[in-house]
Amino acid sequence: MTRVxxxxxxxxxNGPQYEKVTQIIMANHERRIVVVSAPGKRDENDQKVTDLLIEYATLSELDQNIENIQKTLVARYETIAxxxxxxxxxxxxxxxxxxxxPLLFSGKGNDRLAYFKAHGEKLNAMLMALILQKLGQRARFVDPAELGLVVTGQPDSATITEESYTNIKHFKISDDEILVIPGFYGVTxxxxxxxxxxxxxxxxxxxxxxxxxxxxxxxxxxxxxxYAANPNIVDRPVAIEQMTYREMRELSYAGFSVFNDEAIIPAIQGQVTINVKxxxxxxxxxxxxxxxxxxxPSHPITGVSNSDHFSALYLHRYLLNQEVGLTLKLLQIFYRYNISYEHMPSGIDDLTIIFDNRQLTEDKIQALCADIEETLEPDAMQWIEDYTIIMIVGEGMFLKPTTVAEAISSLTMNGIEVNMINQGASQISAMIGTKKKDAKRAVATIYQHFFQEDNHD
Known part of the structure; x- marks a missing residue:
C-alpha cells in the first residue's frame, strides 16, 4: 500500500530537521509520495523562506538591490545541502x-508574487530528491506541471480542476521509487x-x-x-485520537490551525484517511x-475552539420577518462591495449578520453601513467589533440533544455573556457569540464541563 x-x-x-524527515520516509517503504513545504523558521527571530521570496519579488520588481536577499536565500538551502x-x-x-x-519571470504584481513564492516549495522538493538520492534512495523530483496539476482562479487563490485527478491517476510511478512533489501551487x-x-x-x-x-x-x-482545545488556553487538553472530516472542517473554521480546512475536500472526495503526526x-x-x-463518538463533543476575526452588524426593524425581499436587498448590497457573510441568525424584528473581518477595511465598513441604512431604513443598526465566535463540535452532539443547553448553562453560571447561539443543520456543531474578553474563559469553561472527568487519565 502506498502512502502520501x-x-x-x-x-x-534546517539540516537536523531534514534528517528527521528523511529517516521517517525511509522507515516505511509505503511512504513513496512525498509532498514538501518551503523551509520554515529555525527560531523565533528567523524568517520563513516564503517571506524571503516575497521580499525578493518586491525588490526585483522595483529594480532595487537584490544581492543580499539572493545570498540569504542561497544560504538557507545550501546550509541544508x-x-x-x-x-x-x-x-x-x-x-x-x-x-x-528575476530573469526567468518578468511579470508583475500578484503573478510575480505567485511565481516567486512557489519556488520555496519547488526548490525544497528538488533539494529533498537530491538528499534522498545521496542516502541511497531512488527519488525523483516531480514538478506540478509534469504531474498535470492544473488549476484555475487568481494567481494567489488557485482552485484545482477535475482534470488534474485524471492526469495524476495516469502518472507513472515505479514500484521502487519515491516521488518528491512541491506543495502549495499548480499551473494554469x-x-x-x-x-x-x-x-x-x-x-x-x-x-x-x-x-x-x-x-x-x-x-x-x-x-x-x-487537541480538544487550544493548549494555550487549556492546560494539557485531551488529545483527539479520531475525528471526522466534517468535525475537522468545523473546528478549522473557528481557529484549529493544525490542518487546512480546504484540504479536507479532496480527502472527502477520495475517502482518504488523514493522519496528523x-x-x-x-x-x-x-x-x-x-x-x-x-x-x-465516545464523547458528546470532540473539540471546542474560538476565533476573534469576526465582526457583526445588528439590525432592528419591526415586522422585519414579514418583509418580502429584505434578505435579497442585503445580499445585493454585499455583492456590490464584494463581501461575503458567514452567518445570519434572525428573529421576528432582529437580524444579525456576521462577517469575517479580514475582508473588511474601515472605509468599506462605513460605506456598507451607509448603504444599508439608506436602502433598508432600519429602526436601529449597530456595528459590533467586539465579537468572538466559540465553536462546539462533535458527532456525539447528534446523540445528546442537551449538549448545547449544557454548554450555554456552563457559560451563564460562570458569568459569561452569550450574544448569539446558532446550531448548524448537521446538528454536530453549535456557534456561540461572546465578547472578545470572555473568549478564552468561555473555551476553558466549556472544555472543563465536557472533559474534566476524562482529562489526564
Whole structure:
C-alpha cells in the first residue's frame, strides 16, 4: 500500500530537521509520495523562506538591490545541502535558479508574487530528491506541471480542476521509487504558476492522495495530535485520537490551525484517511481524520475552539420577518462591495449578520453601513467589533440533544455573556457569540464541563 506523506515548513527548517524527515520516509517503504513545504523558521527571530521570496519579488520588481536577499536565500538551502554533504555540482541548479528568478519571470504584481513564492516549495522538493538520492534512495523530483496539476482562479487563490485527478491517476510511478512533489501551487492551462490561498501544501497532499487513489495520507507537523482545545488556553487538553472530516472542517473554521480546512475536500472526495503526526515524535499515533461512517463518538463533543476575526452588524426593524425581499436587498448590497457573510441568525424584528473581518477595511465598513441604512431604513443598526465566535463540535452532539443547553448553562453560571447561539443543520456543531474578553474563559469553561472527568487519565 502506498502512502502520501507531507512535511510542513517547521519540519524542513534546517539540516537536523531534514534528517528527521528523511529517516521517517525511509522507515516505511509505503511512504513513496512525498509532498514538501518551503523551509520554515529555525527560531523565533528567523524568517520563513516564503517571506524571503516575497521580499525578493518586491525588490526585483522595483529594480532595487537584490544581492543580499539572493545570498540569504542561497544560504538557507545550501546550509541544508552541506549538512548532507551534497557536492557543489549537485547544488548548482538550485543556486542558479535562485539567482536567475528575476530573469526567468518578468511579470508583475500578484503573478510575480505567485511565481516567486512557489519556488520555496519547488526548490525544497528538488533539494529533498537530491538528499534522498545521496542516502541511497531512488527519488525523483516531480514538478506540478509534469504531474498535470492544473488549476484555475487568481494567481494567489488557485482552485484545482477535475482534470488534474485524471492526469495524476495516469502518472507513472515505479514500484521502487519515491516521488518528491512541491506543495502549495499548480499551473494554469497557459502554464502560469498559481498558488493556493493558504495552507497550500496540505491541499496538495490531499489532491495527490485522491489522484493516485491512495487512502492513507500522513501529514507531519510540529504537534503530536489535534487537541480538544487550544493548549494555550487549556492546560494539557485531551488529545483527539479520531475525528471526522466534517468535525475537522468545523473546528478549522473557528481557529484549529493544525490542518487546512480546504484540504479536507479532496480527502472527502477520495475517502482518504488523514493522519496528523509529529515530525519530532514520529512514533506517536497522532490524530486520524476519517469518514463519518467509520466513526463512533465516545464523547458528546470532540473539540471546542474560538476565533476573534469576526465582526457583526445588528439590525432592528419591526415586522422585519414579514418583509418580502429584505434578505435579497442585503445580499445585493454585499455583492456590490464584494463581501461575503458567514452567518445570519434572525428573529421576528432582529437580524444579525456576521462577517469575517479580514475582508473588511474601515472605509468599506462605513460605506456598507451607509448603504444599508439608506436602502433598508432600519429602526436601529449597530456595528459590533467586539465579537468572538466559540465553536462546539462533535458527532456525539447528534446523540445528546442537551449538549448545547449544557454548554450555554456552563457559560451563564460562570458569568459569561452569550450574544448569539446558532446550531448548524448537521446538528454536530453549535456557534456561540461572546465578547472578545470572555473568549478564552468561555473555551476553558466549556472544555472543563465536557472533559474534566476524562482529562489526564
Amino acid at each position: 506523506v507531507k512535511f510542513g515548513g517547521s519540519s524542513l527548517a 552541506q549538512y548532507f554533504q551534497l557536492s557543489p555540482s549537485d547544488f548548482k541548479t538550485i543556486r542558479e535558479t535562485i539567482i536567475q528568478l 492551462k497557459k502554464g502560469d504558476i498559481a498558488t493556493f490561498a493558504r495552507g497550500g501544501s496540505d491541499i496538495t497532499g490531499s489532491i495527490v492522495a485522491r489522484g493516485f487513489g491512495v487512502h492513507f495520507y500522513e501529514n507531519f507537523t510540529d504537534v503530536s495530535s489535534v 509529529n515530525t519530532n515524535r514520529p512514533n506517536d499515533p497522532g490524530t486520524r481524520i476519517i469518514p463519518e461512517h467509520d466513526f463512533h
